[in-house]
Amino acid sequence: MSFNLQNLLRENIKNLTPYSSARDEFQGEASVFLDANENAYGSPLEDNFNRYPDPLQLAVKQKITSIKGVPPRNIFLGNGSDEAIDILFRSFCRPGIDNVILVPPTYGMYQVSANINDIEVQNIPLTIKYQLNMEGIAEAINPNTKLIFICSPNNPTGNSINREDVETLLANFTGIVVVDEAYINYSRQKSFIQELTEYGNLVVLQTLSKAWGLAGLRIGMAFASEEIIEVFNRVKPPYNINEASQKLALQALENVEQVNGWIKETLAERDKLVLGLKNLNFVLDIFPSDANFILVKTVSPREIYQFLVERGIIVRDRSKVELCEGCLRITVGTPAENNQLLTVLEGF
Numbered sequence: 647m648s649f650n651l652q653n654l655l656r657e658n659i660k661n662l663t664p665y666s667s668a669r670d671e672f673q674g675e676a677s678v679f680l681d682a683n684e685n686a687y688g689s690p691l692e693d694n695f696n697r698y699p700d701p702l703q704l705a706v707k708q709k710i711t712s713i714k715g716v717p718p719r720n721i722f723l724g725n726g727s728d729e730a731i732d733i734l735f736r737s738f739c740r741p742g743i744d745n746v747i748l749v750p751p752t753y754g755m756y757q758v759s760a761n762i763n764d765i766e767v768q769n770i771p772l773t774i775k776y777q778l779n780m781e782g783i784a785e786a787i788n789p790n791t792k793l794i795f796i797c798s799p800n801n802p803t804g805n806s807i808n809r810e811d812v813e814t815l816l817a818n819f820t821g822i823v824v825v826d827e828a829y830i831n832y833s834r835q836k837s838f839i840q841e842l843t844e845y846g847n848l849v850v851l852q853t854l855s856k857a858w859g860l861a862g863l864r865i866g867m868a869f870a871s872e873e874i875i876e877v878f879n880r881v882k883p884p885y886n887i888n889e890a891s892q893k894l895a896l897q898a899l900e901n902v903e904q905v906n907g908w909i910k911e912t913l914a915e916r917d918k919l920v921l922g923l924k925n926l927n928f929v930l931d932i933f934p935s936d937a938n939f940i941l942v943k944t945v946s947p948r949e950i951y952q953f954l955v956e957r958g959i960i961v962r963d964r965s966k967v968e969l970c971e972g973c974l975r976i977t978v979g980t981p982a983e984n985n986q987l988l989t990v991l992e993g994f
């Protein structure tokens with residue numbers, strides 16, 4: 647059996663008539679808009695926000711196209727990647743019937759979104775090398791398996807998933823393979839967005855929340871076939887990206903150079919942090935990272951976490967997570983922050 651989007655979609659989504667907004671119904675030139683019950687006088691702000699935003703965010707998408715080379719028709723923008731994750735469940739998974747495959751330890755939102763949508767999760771843990779258990783995944787797949795979530799570079803382990811394994815899934819799985827590339831800007835690996843023309847069942851997630859420094863704007867990106875993006879656009883709330891976020895994203899996307907500078911600096915700081923941590927006798931292992939954080943195995947994670955909290959430094963305690971026993975996840979900060987962390991840790 648091969649991939650067929652129509653077979654995969656939920657019946658109610660296939661038959662959905664999307665909400666039609668005032669702006670959808672009119673196309674062309676006009677100067678007087680009395681169609682959307684907006685306040686025509688303006689906003690009590692310097693910038694005007696009295697008009698509804700572009701539901702398809704075309705200006706922002708065109709800017710993304712100029713940076714990533716993916717056409718606007720292959721781009722969906724969500725209120726964070728979290729919206730894209732949720733929309734995958736709502737489009738493809740029948741509550742109480744279908745299932746998805748997760749490969750823990752991984753990003754927590756896939757499980758939460760599955761629970762919210764009442765979708766069964768089959769957990770096929772990564773190997774001890776934090777790679778896919780391909781046999782386990784193959785055995786778990788059944789006719790109701792709709793989605794497989796792969797996070798690469800993976801959160802919280804930091805490593806990239808072997809490309810050939812992801813390609814094997816893309817070529818053989820008749821459901822959707824989601825590749826979450828939230829940390830791709832920090833990685834030596836190639837993005838999967840170049841493979842969109844090759845695989846109709848590929849959805850690549852990226853975000854403006856990490857390297858782009860815009861976590862507060864809430865803009866996540868999904869890249870996929872035109873067919874899939876068309877479904878997402880029908881399922882999403884009509885004005886899911888507000889006008890303030892669209893305006894600011896458009897400005898921010900002009901500053902690729904600054905972002906690339908930060909990425910370089912973050913990678914250099916990550917290397918320095920690794921060297922500094924290696925000198926500490928309570929550090930047992932530091933896992934290789936393709937991201938802007940590192941997973942560090944320690945003798946007493948809980949105590950170190952508490953020690954840092956008491957000194958105003960917060961890291962992520964992942965020591966209770968399967969395959970991450972004893973581990974703290976540490977985000978790379980500014981040079982001053984990283985030095986402060988190392989100095990404080992020397993006193994533990």
Ligand SMILES: *Cc1c(COP(=O)(O)O)cnc(C)c1O
Pocket residue numbers: 725726727728729753797801826828852853854855856861864865866
């Ligand atoms: C941080 C992160 C995201 C980003 O989520 P947003 O909702 O876009 O802020 C997505 N996936 C992973 C794996 C992450 O770690």
